[in-house]
Amino acid sequence: MKKYSLISLSSYLFRTIILSQLFDFAGISILVDLIVPGITFLMVGIIYPPGKNPPLGAFMYLVMYILNFTIGNIILxxxxxxxxxxxxxxxxxxxxxxxxxxxxxxDNG
Known part of the structure; x- marks a missing residue:
């Protein structure tokens, strides 16, 4: 599970940097900033359903999401x-x- 998360989230990071820069030229980067990560997070939430403690996969995704902005901005x-x-x-x-x-x-269910 942990290995799968790292591989999928790393590829997501690469794709999102490219996508966000392409859409940025079109002037709609706010849509990419919110919609693309939002959809991906819902998918991560389905793979790792939340319980009493948030799953490791969601924390790893958060790190990738923040790195997406920092790395993308530094490189460009x-x-x-x-x-x-x-x-x-x-x-x-x-x-x-x-x-x-x-x-x-x-918890209530």
Whole structure:
């Protein structure tokens, strides 16, 4: 499971950097910042369902998500934008709500 997570999340990191830069030229990077990671996180949530403790796979995904911004910005020589910072905070908020709702459902179920 751990090996599968590292391989899939590493390839996700590579794809997202390329995707986000392609969409960035089109001026819709906020969509990539929120939608692409959001879909992937839902897939990770299905593979690793949340219980009383968040699964290791979701934490690894969070690290990859943050690395995506830092590595992508360093390589291309661009800076963190306000939109990117807002997207990161929104994403942490969405993850918190996700684990709160599904964790409660599983604990009560």
């Amino acid at each position: 020589g661009t800076w963190f934008s306000v939109v990117t910072i807002i997207a990161i905070f929104l994403y942490f908020f969405i993850i918190g709500v996700y684990y709160y709702i599904f964790g409660k459902l599983i």
